[in-house]
Amino acid sequence: xxxxxxxxxxxxxxxxxxxxxxxxxxxxxxxxxxxxxxxxxxxxxxxxxxxxxxxxxxxxxxxxxxxxxxxxxxxxxxxxxxxxxxxxxxxxxxxxxxxxxxxxxxxxxxxxxx
Amino acid sequence: xxxxxxxxxxxxxxxxxxxxxxxxxxxxxxxxxxxxxxxxxxxxxxxxxxxxxxxxxxxxxxxxxxxxxxxxxxxxxxxxxxxxxxxxxxxxxxxxxxxxxxxxxxxxxxxxxxx
Numbered sequence: 001x002x003x004x005x006x007x008x009x010x011x012x013x014x015x016x017x018x019x020x021x022x023x024x025x026x027x028x029x030x031x032x033x034x035x036x037x038x039x040x041x042x043x044x045x046x047x048x049x050x051x052x053x054x055x056x057x058x059x060x061x062x063x064x065x066x067x068x069x070x071x072x073x074x075x076x077x078x079x080x081x082x083x084x085x086x087x088x089x090x091x092x093x094x095x096x097x098x099x100x101x102x103x104x105x106x107x108x109x110x111x112x113x114x
Numbered sequence: 115x116x117x118x119x120x121x122x123x124x125x126x127x128x129x130x131x132x133x134x135x136x137x138x139x140x141x142x143x144x145x146x147x148x149x150x151x152x153x154x155x156x157x158x159x160x161x162x163x164x165x166x167x168x169x170x171x172x173x174x175x176x177x178x179x180x181x182x183x184x185x186x187x188x189x190x191x192x193x194x195x196x197x198x199x200x201x202x203x204x205x206x207x208x209x210x211x212x213x214x215x216x217x218x219x220x221x222x223x224x225x226x227x228x229x
Contacts, residue, residue, distance in 0.1 A: 030214060031214075032214050034217070042222065042223065043204050043221055044157070044218075044220050046219075087156065089215070099145075100212070100214055101162060101172075101215075102215050102218065104156040104157035104158070104159075105156050106154075
């Protein structure tokens with residue numbers, strides 16, 4: 001199953017753009033890359049998902065190079081409320097019946113300072 | 115109002131007792147999952163179910179059991195065989211596990227403390 005590697009922690013300041021990079025060197029052809037956000041004592045919340053190139057929604061952008069061995073989550077103009085743990089997931093096909101089961105790593109703890 | 119509910123939010127049990135955590139969804143999702151999270155750690159998969167009456171072990175299934183008798187419900191039982199049951203338990207659902215990984219919707223979690 002594909003594994004991901006991302007920084008354990010990052011610090012930023014309000015109003016700055018934050019880029020969190022995730023490496024997934026053995027990503028399979030059919031795998032998608034998904035990012036989640038988790039606040040303390042809450043369940044993770046979906047942020048964005050992509051397969052290649054660039055995906056943008058109202059809260060973030062996801063950049064995926066052509067080789068797909070890494071991806072970068074970009075959060076524009078962060079605020080204090082963006083302080084959270086961010087998980088990069090690659091759900092490989094490996095479960096029963098060829099099912100795609102996501103695996104969560106430890107994530108990146110982002111702290112936004114005033 | 116669609117979503118996933120978990121109850122209770124906090125649960126306290128004595129060592130040696132089995133305890134069942136509830137998870138219900140009204141999103142009409144086929145797939146459901148149980149994760150465990152320890153302080154400062156990521157989520158680890160306990161069990162998942164792709165469809166009613168079917169479920170598969172995840173990475174840390176020992177000491178846990180599940181059932182999927184209804185599409186909406188996926189209860190998790192923490193048995194006395196689980197050596198370190200104190201943790202934050204999260205239930206999630208997604209449309210399916212087939213084809214690719216779809217967005218998972220998570221419940222608010224149950225914090226289990228066993229003493």
